[in-house]
Amino acid sequence: QVQLVESGGGLVQPGGSLRLSCAASGSIFSIYFMGWYRQAPGKQRELVAGMTRGSSTNYPDSVKGRFTISRDNAKKTVYLQMNSLKPEDTAVYYCNMASSVGDYWGQGTQVTVSS
Numbered sequence: 001q002v003q004l005v006e007s008g009g010g011l012v013q014p015g016g017s018l019r020l021s022c023a024a025s026g027s028i029f030s031i032y033f034m035g036w037y038r039q040a041p042g043k044q045r046e047l048v049a050g051m052t053r054g055s056s057t058n059y060p061d062s063v064k065g066r067f068t069i070s071r072d073n074a075k076k077t078v079y080l081q082m083n084s085l086k087p088e089d090t091a092v093y094y095c096n097m098a099s100s101v102g103d104y105w106g107q108g109t110q111v112t113v114s115s
Contacts, residue, residue, distance in 0.1 A: 002026040002104045004095045009109030012085055016113070020080040022095030022106055028076055030099040036069060036080045038091035038111075045094070049080055063089075085113045 008020040020036065035050040049069035050058045057069055068081040078095060090113050095106035 002028060002031070002097060002099070002102070004097060004104055004106035006093070006095050006106040006109040009093060009111045011112045011114065013115050014086060014113055016085050017081070017083045018085065018111060019082070020093055020095075020109060020111075022078040022080075024076040024078075024097060024104075028097065028099075030101055031097045032100065033096075033098040034069070034071060034078045035096045035098075036067075036078075037094045037096055038089075039094070039108075040088075040091040043091075048093075051078070082111070085111075087113045089113050 003025045005023050006020060008018060012018050032053045033050060036048050037045050038048050039045040048060060048063050049067050051069045059067060066084045071078045090111060092108040092110050094108045097104045
């Protein structure tokens with residue numbers, strides 16, 4: 001069983017930056033995909049950054065060049081660096097890890113971009 005705990009959300013002005021963290025507990029040996037999703041009020045949850053076990057990454061056009069996903073294997077932590085934030089980035093952000101035996105989600109962390 002894997003548990004994920006996110007941190008790092010908050011209120012930031014447009015143009016600002018935040019770094020989200022997702023710390024995993026338990027065995028992550030079988031994890032083959034790590035991702036960050038977001039869900040704004042009234043909208044579907046969407047993938048904003050993904051990373052495979054081989055460290056290939058993908059981003060939607062809406063965040064490409066502004067968001068970066070990274071990981072620290074020793075700390076079992078995945079990060080999402082968000083730069084040049086826009087009001088439309090406001091959402092609850094969720095960490096996800098997919099494995100051959102389960103799909104795991106964090107509790108979510110609120111990111112609000114507003115002046």
